[in-house]
Amino acid sequence: MTNRNVHRNLWIGFFVLPGLFLVGLFIILPLFLSLVNSAFAWEGIERRAFVGLDNFASIFSRFPYQKRFFNAVRNNLVWFTGTMLLQNSTGLLFGFLISKRIRGYRLYKSVFFIPVIFSIVAVGFLWTLYLNPQLGIVNRTLKEIGLKRLALSWLGDTRLATPTIIAVNIWRWLGFPTLVFHAGINSIPEENLEAATLDGAGDWTMFWRVIFPLIMPSITIITVLTLIGSFNVFEQIYVMEGLAGGPYYSTDTLGTLFYRTAFGAVDTGIPQIGIGSAIGVVIYLLTFAASGISAVMLRRREVEM
Amino acid sequence: MALDDKVPALKSFSSVALSGVTARKDGKIYGVPFATQTLVIFYNKKVYAKLNLKEPESWDEFLANLKAIKAAGITPLANGGKEGWALEVLHGVVCPNFYGASSYYNALVKGETNFTDERYQKSLEKLLELRPYMPENFMSVSYADMQMSFINEIAAHFIGGIWEAGYFKSQNPALELDIFPGPAAKKGDPRYVSSYADGSYGVYSGSKNIDAAVKFINFTATKEFGQFFTDNLLQLSPVPGVVPKGEILQKVLKLNQNSTPYVTLVGFRWEEPTGSALLQSALQGMMADQISSKDVVNEVQKGVAIWYKPFQK
Numbered sequence: 001m002t003n004r005n006v007h008r009n010l011w012i013g014f015f016v017l018p019g020l021f022l023v024g025l026f027i028i029l030p031l032f033l034s035l036v037n038s039a040f041a042w043e044g045i046e047r048r049a050f051v052g053l054d055n056f057a058s059i060f061s062r063f064p065y066q067k068r069f070f071n072a073v074r075n076n077l078v079w080f081t082g083t084m085l086l087q088n089s090t091g092l093l094f095g096f097l098i099s100k101r102i103r104g105y106r107l108y109k110s111v112f113f114i115p116v117i118f119s120i121v122a123v124g125f126l127w128t129l130y131l132n133p134q135l136g137i138v139n140r141t142l143k144e145i146g147l148k149r150l151a152l153s154w155l156g157d158t159r160l161a162t163p164t165i166i167a168v169n170i171w172r173w174l175g176f177p178t179l180v181f182h183a184g185i186n187s188i189p190e191e192n193l194e195a196a197t198l199d200g201a202g203d204w205t206m207f208w209r210v211i212f213p214l215i216m217p218s219i220t221i222i223t224v225l226t227l228i229g230s231f232n233v234f235e236q237i238y239v240m241e242g243l244a245g246g247p248y249y250s251t252d253t254l255g256t257l258f259y260r261t262a263f264g265a266v267d268t269g270i271p272q273i274g275i276g277s278a279i280g281v282v283i284y285l286l287t288f289a290a291s292g293i294s295a296v297m298l299r300r301r302e303v304e305m
Numbered sequence: 306m307a308l309d310d311k312v313p314a315l316k317s318f319s320s321v322a323l324s325g326v327t328a329r330k331d332g333k334i335y336g337v338p339f340a341t342q343t344l345v346i347f348y349n350k351k352v353y354a355k356l357n358l359k360e361p362e363s364w365d366e367f368l369a370n371l372k373a374i375k376a377a378g379i380t381p382l383a384n385g386g387k388e389g390w391a392l393e394v395l396h397g398v399v400c401p402n403f404y405g406a407s408s409y410y411n412a413l414v415k416g417e418t419n420f421t422d423e424r425y426q427k428s429l430e431k432l433l434e435l436r437p438y439m440p441e442n443f444m445s446v447s448y449a450d451m452q453m454s455f456i457n458e459i460a461a462h463f464i465g466g467i468w469e470a471g472y473f474k475s476q477n478p479a480l481e482l483d484i485f486p487g488p489a490a491k492k493g494d495p496r497y498v499s500s501y502a503d504g505s506y507g508v509y510s511g512s513k514n515i516d517a518a519v520k521f522i523n524f525t526a527t528k529e530f531g532q533f534f535t536d537n538l539l540q541l542s543p544v545p546g547v548v549p550k551g552e553i554l555q556k557v558l559k560l561n562q563n564s565t566p567y568v569t570l571v572g573f574r575w576e577e578p579t580g581s582a583l584l585q586s587a588l589q590g591m592m593a594d595q596i597s598s599k600d601v602v603n604e605v606q607k608g609v610a611i612w613y614k615p616f617q618k
Contacts (some may be wrong), residue, residue: 028506
């Protein structure tokens with residue numbers, strides 16, 4: 001290696017090292033420790049005997065862990081589907097419209113992005129107040145405009161609770177895919193779009209045959225982030241429904257299940273670090289596999305100009 | 306650190322208070338309890354006066370009161386179902402008089418019966434009878450909403466713990482409240498109230514100041530401390546001889562003569578899955594018409610039997 005190469009590599013190492021150190025300390029190390037913890041039995045916060053894969057066996061085959069685990073996974077899949085179908089497709093549409101510079105596009109850009117920078121806890125807390133069945137503005141407005149039949153028990157109905165929290169989350173997050181897709185569309189060279197227009201392409205054709213294939217990298221990013229986010233979702237449910245994923249586990253996800261199992265629900269639960277860590281490891285493996293597979297699949301569809 | 310020999314005053318504490326500080330492993334006492342809680346029904350005296358209602362002496366009279374209040378356009382009951390633990394408290398007030406209070410509890414903890422006992426299952430169904438009197442969309446009503454509606458005199462009753470008394474009064478001094486115990490089925494039958502030890506002070510055995518710590522902990526078991534505690538925090542002190550000021554707390558002392566352990570908290574909240582956590586979510590399912598009372602008791606029994614040896618026959 002030439003002197004210059006060594007010199008350059010040292011500089012690269014120097015810049016990468018702090019980030020690598022932090023990632024190692026706060027992400028990789030705890031992950032490894034969770035794996036270790038999941039292989040032991042625990043009594044409170046004291047480690048006991050080595051049990052190998054027994055904690056995982058509990059999650060997949062014993063009551064109540066099995067019931068809660070598969071219920072949580074089902075809810076996580078609802079989160080992923082809902083978010084992909086509603087948030088990301090709407091974000092794509094909005095990104096497209098903003099790129100076309102429709103009237104007021106500058107205003108829309110800021111307005112959609114503002115909730116993204118709000119604290120998730122503040123968003124959850126405030127929306128819980130808005131959705132209060134008697135006093136919240138949502139139901140009161142519905143009643144005022146004569147839609148009393150729609151003034152439902154948003155966070156109290158087992159069928160509505162998860163969709164409601166997803167809706168609040170979409171309200172908050174929509175600006176992010178909008179911006180990513182907008183940036184992706186903007187990075188398509190003007191000539192390509194002009195050429196397509198000259199060839200007689202209307203909006204629909206333009207979007208699906210020209211723009212969509214060229215923004216595949218953005219779609220990959222958004223899909224993978226949504227996957228990871230859907231498997232990890234925790235704060236929104238914790239703030240709006242509590243740790244138990246109520247009512248009757250209808251909003252319970254892997255995030256709340258993991259936290260509740262590992263640390264014990266306040267007042268009414270006792271920490272089970274072994275099984276909790278096992279859930280954590282399973283969440284990691286699921287997320288890793290799902291995002292890995294989708295990244296590979298989507299990468300293949302990326303088109304180079 | 307075990308306090309049996311270090312705090313002689315503990316010998317005169319009630320058994321309810323001591324049951325919360327005695328370790329199951331070695332039967333020794335590890336804390337000086339500082340408060341006990343009792344579960345009761347709060348009511349708004351002004352509403353009762355306006356509608357000429359009297360404190361109910363049976364379950365049916367209680368429902369009749371609720372009905373009259375609803376007819377007058379006032380929310381009869383503040384309670385809701387968004388938070389499972391509030392439903393557990395509701396069951397702690399209503400159910401003991403229907404499942405046989407301490408005679409059931411004692412048989413339960415010994416394993417002579419279990420949660421699927423028909424008495425316990427039927428007692429849970431009493432909660433369903435309260436639903437028409439809860440706020441509209443009660444499953445969305447959280448604990449803070451419940452407190453707020455009783456404090457602001459929107460709802461006429463609040464079923465909960467005696468710890469609320471001081472808080473309610475501080476938030477709305479104009480609120481005129483009183484309490485009565487959960488009603489029994491028949492007029493004249495004894496009316497049991499669920500109670501439990503709420504918290505305690507302990508000494509860390511590895512402390513570098515053991516003598517000073519023990520001296521302080523003995524102080525927390527004195528009448529002087531108990532009186533100070535109850536006067537300032539408006540909570541019941543388990544120190545014998547402490548007389549709480551104020552009618553409400555004194556009334557609770559009298560009600561405690563018929564106290565029964567708050568079943569899931571006292572007996573089944575010390576290993577996972579806790580009876581409390583199982584009951585809380587299952588009651589939500591029942592109140593939301595997703596599952597039956599039989600499903601609730603089966604779920605609690607199945608979960609607790611995993612670790613509770615007397616159930617593992």
